[in-house]
Amino acid sequence: MALDPSVWRVRPEPGPLTAPTGSGVLDGETVAVKDLFAVAGERIGAGNPAWLAAAPVAQEHAVAVARLLDAGAALAGIAQTEEFAYSLTGANAHYGTPPNPRAPGRISGGSTSGPTTAVAAGEASIALGTDTGGSVRVPAAYQGLWGIRPTHGAVPDGGLLPLAPSFDTVGWLTRDAATLARVGDVLLPADTAALPDQAPLVLSDALLALAAPEGRDAVGQLARAAGAQAIDWAPEPAWLAAFQTLQAAEAWAVHGGWLEGRMDTLGPAVRGRFERARAIGAADADAARTAVGQARAQIRERLGERVLVLPSTATVAPRPQEAEAAREATMLLTCIAGIGGLPAVSVPVTTAEGLPAGACLVGPAGSDRSLLELAGRIGA
Template sequence: MTPDPRVWRVLPRSGPLTAPTGTGVLDGETVAVKDLFAVAGQRIGAGNPAWLAAAPVEERHADAVGRLLDAGAALAGIAQAEEFAYSLTGANAHYGTPPNPRAPGRISGGSTSGPATAVAAGQASIALGTDTAGSVRVPAAYQGLWGIRPTHGAVPDEGALQLAPSFDTIGWLARDAATLARTGEVLLPADTAGLSDDVPLLSPALLDLAAPEVGAAVGQLARGAGAEPVDWAPEPTWLAAFQTLQAAEAWAAHGAWLGDRMDTLGPDVRGRFARARSVGAAEAKAALTVVVRARAQVRERLGERVLLLPSAATVAPRPGEAEAARAATMLLTCIAGIGGLPAVSVPVATASGLPAGACLVGPAGADRALLARAGTFTA
């Protein structure tokens, strides 16, 4: 297979990049690793050539990578990411935008863009990525894949480059629910919370944030599951607080390196880091106060129930149209991020046949049960 540089940064022309180190439930599976994870003998590129050039060769695998290898999976290669995982489009100013095999001519979704495309194209069976503000759930929706953002902190992030530690999670994607769940057997701890058998909750206000065709597809799945309508929606201040705290933490993580290297970034990501640099201590503290209060409200409202909502507000946009959908999508994705909650994206299709995603958000610590519940959903 000839590597597509939009999809892969490192891909051997024959054989896996790294062979399995053990056997287990992932025997025979292949993994596309997002270019934020340490792979022994390789550098972390973070989607930025200047960072890659200065990066050291990693001496050991990231914790999640090592677990997958020990369970029988092979690493197919290192797949492209958007710069520092600070975007949701999939576009990388240096390497290009990975194609979307399920919706040709439309963007792939990011920032776990390369791994998602590799899985959708059948070049790997598991995509190992990160999800801070939707970076697993959005490409899952755009490319018709299954994807999970686990409970915050459930999967150790040792050896993974951070963006915003208050929201960063290690997530993964697959073409089917069974592979997604088997990967969870390897990466997730035992559940520490219960999951109610009640039908899922459905907020019409959240459904209305999506484009009509996406809302209709998610609504069809909700009706099939007998979802219970609930009068609830995020408060208007939540998204701004989420983005402000994310920005402050992103600059804390990378500002020292980026200080005199902002010109190495693509324009969209550069704009986000420019905003991040301007966030003062008082603004960040105020945002944290809102996030902490919102987290408590989300968790109290959800209890042990499952909340069903769109994974992204639209189908995959065409190039140049992605920013228009960003705000509505983040109003949806920030709920699990603020709550620190697990969220599984289930693929659905619109009436025109385009892929979209229905997201199941569950209680913190009920990740395995949520994966099992998600596997019972069909559009």
Template structure:
């Protein structure tokens, strides 16, 4: 059966695209790789046909890809992303919107859209993606999968096409906590911090209120069941705008030279973001960086060694017509881990109506492996 082009850009039949180069804890696993990572003998497409046509053939694998192959995983293929990973809906103006097998008729979530749909459909067992502003956590929530955004810089980003390096992380998704953790054994360094020493999990009513009632209720229940204590804290209103300004400035720094006379190659939503990015001056970018730095310090001070429980996304997977409206509310939640540079694990939960949602555990920097273990216990 032919592969869905909205999910896969390259998927040989029979596969794999690339066999394992070694053996280890990932023997027998198959990986759908987001089309931002270098794969030897292939081009990086970045969700944009014009970029793909001009891209060189890669001579070596990205660092994360090479590690997965060495641990026994095979590459099932290259899966679609939203253009330059600059969106959260999953829609790609050129290739279409990958389906959501766990919530048919609703969007898949992005920008790790193709790999997530591939895992949700059982066409791969691991999705290798990126998370800058929620691009692993949001599709994980929408499609009922486990996903992690590691501590910023914990996983090497060599061979990865950047969006905003101050926030970009290499993340992954899996259908169960065990597989998610085994990938962590391969990609993550040893922990340099612990989680919850003496104080445990916390939950903020202000953050829960940012989510739709059906999501808020199920995340609050998970927090209560896990023994989370109340935290009287909320992010400052200026933080999201500062995060988005820094993200935009860095996105233009990364891709503006190429896009300057090729803006017409972008779909409308992503083009609008890059148009804004082009308009940001150095003074505005620097002012936003100062806000982000102050916010990071406050987030880390507030959480210390505790683990914050909050919704991975503000809603269940919306219908396509509601996608952009849902994005704004969700980013108020997802930007906390991004600004803090903190690890965040999305634990799948189900709403009262049976739709997938995500409860996110945000832990201390450098406590990624401990956070995976904690999430596995909370979610099972």
């Protein structure tokens, strides 16, 4: 099979790129690694050819990569990301947009786009990615996969190229709940806030209303079947504004030094985001950081020990010409877990039209393992 450069940057035939270094619960599994993680003997490309050309060869694996190898998984290859993981569509101006095997003609979702497509297409069984503003949950929903954004900081990020450290998390996607949980057994610490066996689920009509009817109906049906109770939780545009400002300020703090004088190496959409990020002053960044801290406290207090069920995205996977239209509504949904630093599992659901969508379960900080177990029961 010919390598699709929109999906894979490095994938040897015959593979794997890296054999397992141990044996364990992931024996026989294969991993598509997002091109932000260090893989020994390879460069981090970050979706940008100029960055790739200047990057040093990694001397050792990223922590998450090493743990997967030690548990028996093999690295199938390094899969594409949108530039510096600063987008949610899946489109890369240099390498193209990975296809969506579960919804042909529609976008893959990003920025964990290449690894997600690889798993959806059966070319790997685990996608190792990152989620800053929804970059695991969005492609999971668009391609009908299981995906988790863990509690912020739960999985070590050593060897990961950052975007916005206040929100960056190491996440993963699989085709089934059991494999998602087995990866969690390898990467996650023990729960510090385990959910009870009968975890209270809650559902907000106001958050549901952010999604288009087809996805809203599928998510609502799953939530109500699981016994979710209605609560009053309205979307907070001010939270999203603070999130986006702080994310942008941190993205420029991380990458601005290299990008000065190299902005022309970026595709138009990502370049526009970095140009806006460059214009954010210190006072605005500090105000956003304060607002995010206050919002985090409010989100955690409002959630308490419950599990919030909401749409993973505002729409099913859009067609390419519609890709940016639902971004704001989707981020109103995804920013809740991002700001809260909370674990979020995207459970695949199917619309009446047969398209993939996602129901997102957001739990208390430190409830990752029991949230995975709950998601598996609900989504079975």
